[in-house]
Amino acid sequence: MAHPPAQPATLALHADDVLNNVTDVAPPIHLSTTFRYSDNPDELTPIADLSEKPQDQDPKQHVYSRVTAPNSTRFETILSSLLKGHVVAYSSGLSALHAALVLLNPRRIAVGHNYHGCHGVIALFSRLTGLQKLDLDCPAEQLEAGDVVFLETPLNPHGTAFNIEHYAQKAHSRGAYLIVDSTFAPPGLQNPFEFGADIVMHSGSKYFGGHSDVLCGVLATNRKDWYERLWGDRVYLGSVMGNLESWLGVRSLRTLEVRVQRQSQNAERLVAYLDGALHAFRPAADSDEAAVQGVLYQINHASLQRGDASWLKKQMPNGFGPVFSIVLRKEEWARRLPSKLAYFHHATSLGGVESLIEWRAMTDARVDRRLLRVSVGLENWEDLRNDLVAAFKALLKESTVEVLQQAIEAYFLWMNNIQSNLDWLGTYMCVWYRLRNSDRQSLSIDSILESTLYSGQ
Ligand SMILES: *Cc1c(COP(=O)(O)O)cnc(C)c1O
16 A cells, blocks of 8 residues: 655654665764775766766765765755755855855845844855845835845744745745745744745754754755756855764754754743733732743744734744743843753753753844843743743842842941031031130141141041
């Protein structure tokens, strides 16, 4: 009996079975950069007689690891089935974006507040080609055929979502292309091709790696001609994934769906709790809700975009992503909060199984300095909630102590002033008294003052 088409959770474990060439169940790691040609002289074909198209290559044959290698081929094979497009993997998310720009070489790119590093790549490209940057929401008329609309959703570091279909229509109405940076919503949460994306980009360093130990990037496209070009360009860009990273990447993809959906669920629960506490009506003075209200100013996450439900529910049917952001009432608190948490590492990046928090001012010069980005991991969500609330309370307590200290200092300063005023009053009265009773001719004011002031010594 023929199987019906397998679901993503199954494909993550079996899409690369065709590449097995040893009996090991766990794929071996291949570190070699170079691979022996056949021992049979009749099987040797000179390169000039070979097709350079990726689909004409035997996926089990390799020559040199800047072209293809066993572990990265596995990684790409699995991802092609999960992303529903032809996948080319790169050494980082930014090198993937760079490759996309090399492919399309647009004259204009409409881009929002996207990840700051992507703006860095665009700036670099502008220096070489004169690429002009437009606002994401510029009038469509400013775009021309071959230009690019570059949408990131959900958006780093905020965790808020944008309507892919809207930007696809805008780009296509002008003959421009839509690239979606879908790093914050990997397969299992969002498929940008369904809503009109021409290229889907991921920083695989986040959820694909999933354990904070792999740097990589991915482009996916449904256009075969683009895939061939990307694949061929990469040989000369040289930005391939390393062998160890590819091996770790395959191991991570096995659990992608279950990780990402659970992390997203955890985030949604935390966000719902914090949002509820933030808007609780007159909480009791020592309650958790009062602590949340005392410290938190704002919370951002796609799950809170209630007005956007009509398109957002379709775009993200299985959850709104494991990253959200909070804005605290004071910059100083944003600096201090991470050091009070037990279950969130204070570090940049996201997507790992462990929860991270970052005072975003550490790496992004553009954002509100009161903002913290939270990447929710696989810990029990209530443990995470309790950790956050305890840290909020610690901040409030610390600042109560600080306020008290300041009040006490102010009090002493004030008392000191009174004391010295009283001293001066005393001195003045002494002088006045002695002047009144002295022989005004023989005593100068100076000498009386001197004898009064230093009489105590
Ligand atoms: C991290 C990140 C990138 C850059 O990816 P690297 O793998 O670090 O090069 C691009 N876009 C988004 C949304 C990111 O979070």
